[in-house]
Amino acid sequence: MWRLRLESVVLMVSVLLSVYVKEFTAENSTIENPSNPEAKKTVLNEKYDLQSPDFSCETDAFKMDCSSLNIASLDHVVLPLQIRSLKLSHNKLESINKPITAENLEILDLSMNSLSSISVNAFENLTSLQELDLSHNRLWSLDTQLTKLKNLTRLDLSFNEIGSLDSTWFDHLIKLNRLVLNNNKVSALEPDVFSGLTNLEELHLSHCALYELPDEIFRSNFKLKSLFLDNNSFREVPTQALAVASKLSFLDLGANDFESLKFPDFEGLSVAKLRLDKMRKLKTIGPHTFQGMDNLTHFYCSQNTYLRFVSSKAFYDNRSDQNIPLKGFTFRHNAVNGLAREVIDWKSLETVDLAGNPWSCDCHLGWIIMVKFEKKKEDQAKCFFPPYMKDRVISQMSPDEFRCSFLMQHEFTVVGTLMLIITISMTVVVLLYLLIKISPCLKCKNPFRRSYGYSKVKVTKNGRNFDLEWDPTGDPN
Numbered sequence: 303m304w305r306l307r308l309e310s311v312v313l314m315v316s317v318l319l320s321v322y323v324k325e326f327t328a329e330n331s332t333i334e335n336p337s338n339p340e341a342k343k344t345v346l347n348e349k350y351d352l353q354s355p356d357f358s359c360e361t362d363a364f365k366m367d368c369s370s371l372n373i374a375s376l377d378h379v380v381l382p383l384q385i386r387s388l389k390l391s392h393n394k395l396e397s398i399n400k401p402i403t404a405e406n407l408e409i410l411d412l413s414m415n416s417l418s419s420i421s422v423n424a425f426e427n428l429t430s431l432q433e434l435d436l437s438h439n440r441l442w443s444l445d446t447q448l449t450k451l452k453n454l455t456r457l458d459l460s461f462n463e464i465g466s467l468d469s470t471w472f473d474h475l476i477k478l479n480r481l482v483l484n485n486n487k488v489s490a491l492e493p494d495v496f497s498g499l500t501n502l503e504e505l506h507l508s509h510c511a512l513y514e515l516p517d518e519i520f521r522s523n524f525k526l527k528s529l530f531l532d533n534n535s536f537r538e539v540p541t542q543a544l545a546v547a548s549k550l551s552f553l554d555l556g557a558n559d560f561e562s563l564k565f566p567d568f569e570g571l572s573v574a575k576l577r578l579d580k581m582r583k584l585k586t587i588g589p590h591t592f593q594g595m596d597n598l599t600h601f602y603c604s605q606n607t608y609l610r611f612v613s614s615k616a617f618y619d620n621r622s623d624q625n626i627p628l629k630g631f632t633f634r635h636n637a638v639n640g641l642a643r644e645v646i647d648w649k650s651l652e653t654v655d656l657a658g659n660p661w662s663c664d665c666h667l668g669w670i671i672m673v674k675f676e677k678k679k680e681d682q683a684k685c686f687f688p689p690y691m692k693d694r695v696i697s698q699m700s701p702d703e704f705r706c707s708f709l710m711q712h713e714f715t716v717v718g719t720l721m722l723i724i725t726i727s728m729t730v731v732v733l734l735y736l737l738i739k740i741s742p743c744l745k746c747k748n749p750f751r752r753s754y755g756y757s758k759v760k761v762t763k764n765g766r767n768f769d770l771e772w773d774p775t776g777d778p779n
Contacts, residue, residue: 361385369393369411376402391415391435398424411435413458418442426450437461437482444471453477460484460506467491473498479525482506489535491515497522504528508554511535515543525549532556532577539567548572551597562586569594577602584608589615592626600630604658607637614642634658639687643669660686661696668704670696 359368365387373393377400381388387409395415401423402410408430417439425431425447433456434448441462448454448471455477464486472478478499484506493516496502502523512534520526526547531540536558544550550572556579563578565588574597578584584606591613592598601617603609617626627650633641635658648654654673661667663685675683675697685691691703762771 365389369414376400381407386430397421400424401427403427406430409433413437413439415439420444420447422446429453432456434458444468446470448472449474451475456480458482459486462486464488467495469495469497472496475499477501479503483510484530485509487511489513491519493518496520499523500525502526506530507534509533513537515540517542518546519543520547523547528552530554532558532579534558536560539563541567541569541571544573545570551575553577556580557582560584562588563591564588565590565593568592571595572597574598575600575602579604579606581606581609586611587613587616589613590618590620591616593619593621595626598626599628600632601628602630602632604632604634604636606635609636610638612638612641612645614645617646618644629653631655640667641670648673655681656683656696657681659683662687663691663694663696663699663704664688665704665706668701671699671701671704673697 358371359366361367364384366382366385367389369389370392373390374395376390376395376398379402381402381404383404383406385404386406388404388407389411391411392414395412395417397417397419398412399419399421401421402425405427407428410428410431410433413435415438417436418441420441422445425434426449429450430453431451432453434451434454435458437458438461441459442464448457452474454475457475457478457480460482461484464483465488467483467488469492472481472495475498479501481496481499481502481504485508487510488507489511491512496505496519500522503525505523505526505528508530509532512531513536520543527549529544529547529550529552532554533556536555537560539555539560544553551574553571553573553575554577556577558581560581561583562585568576568591571594573595576592576595576598579602585608587603587609592601617628618624619626625644625647628646629651630653631646631651632653632655634655637660639660639662649672651674654675656670656673656675661670661683664687670683675681683696685694685696685699
């Protein structure tokens with residue numbers, strides 16, 4: 303009996319000692335030192351398991367988060383086979399020199415590093431990869447690094463230093479449906495650059511200094527639905543290129559260099575939602591500008607500092623003899639002080655936002671009280687003119703408060719009459735001037751010349767006197 307108890311005690315002590323040794327080893331094997339940032343830099347020079355204390359990665363059954371650990375190399379990383387998502391963002395990676403081995407990996411985040419070089423075989427073993435984030439690095443070119451990623455559906459290359467795109471980069475990405483290329487230095491695109499992306503649905507090309515698009519650039523992108531072209535340098539709408547994308551339903555052209563929008567800028571586009579925000583130079587939207595946009599349901603046009611005029615027929619379609627039936631109309635913080643009642647069918651709208659414009663609350667805008675405004679305080683449209691009505695909430699006003707003076711009520715009649723009077727007066731003045739200039743009386747011959755046949759007088763000095771006589775050598779009559 304005593305021997306049995308003694309063996310039990312010895313066993314318990316040995317178990318406790320082993321646990322203590324493991325914990326002590328784990329605590330002293332890490333190289334992280336919060337008080338010394340340089341000591342936290344991890345360079346792998348032998349095979350490391352990312353689950354080791356050297357990394358302190360947060361893991362669960364299928365995910366591993368190794369972000370912000372100052373990892374500088376992946377050359378000898380060994381990933382657990384079951385891991386499907388790996389996050390390595392906010393580290394100190396400058397290059398990937400050897401293949402990453404993780405056959406079951408589906409999501410790889412390498413964003414927010416300093417990557418400028420990736421070997422051509424870096425991703426060749428990632429045959430199951432579906433999402434790859436390489437944003438916020440220093441990449442300027444790719445070769446065949448993406449060739450083996452035939453299951454890739456999402457690729458983010460934004461915020462790099464890419465100056466040109468090559469179609470060979472994307473040729474084998476047959477399942478890719480989302481491509482993000484924002485904030486690169488791409489100012490021009492080749493016609494076939496996206497030709498291999500037959501399943502592409504969403505394309506981001508914002509902040510790329512683009513000023514034109516080849517007419518056939520989207521001819522192979524039969525499924526393209528969303529296109530972001532905002533914050534570029536377009537001066538004309540690339541109508542031909544956009545019309546080729548027959549499934550396009552969302553288009554963002556904001557923050558470009560259009561000075562005016564007019565027909566046929568958007569003719570033939572299948573877009574349902576159109577965004578035209580933050581235009582740097584836009585001043586006018588002309589008649590029939592959106593004619594041919596049969597699918598347009600939501601229109602966003604806000605923060606256009608110089609936009610002062612929208613034609614009453616901007617959304618009017620001559621073919622159907624009616625306005626495009628919009629469901630949403632967002633028109634915030636522009637420079638427009640009035641809209642014509644007939645510009646759109648206000649009753650068909652489900653949402654409308656007219657806040658932030660310098661509305662002139664006179665008799666010409668009285669119809670606006672029929673509009674169902676947003677109820678949020680920050681979305682309420684307010685008067686700007688006349689001064690005594692400034693900051694009045696339009697939706698809280700009554701129809702009889704939208705008044706005009708006699709001159710304002712008959713503005714067009716008065717102006718037209720004045721213009722007619724000025725035109726007639728100027729015409730009369732011009733005619734009188736011409737009559738005087740060509741009058742025969744001004745060209746009558748000298749009466750003396752007509753009587754005597756001479757037009758010159760000969761002067762002869764005779765002592766203190768001068769004798770005058772007709773000069774027979776003068777011009778004959």
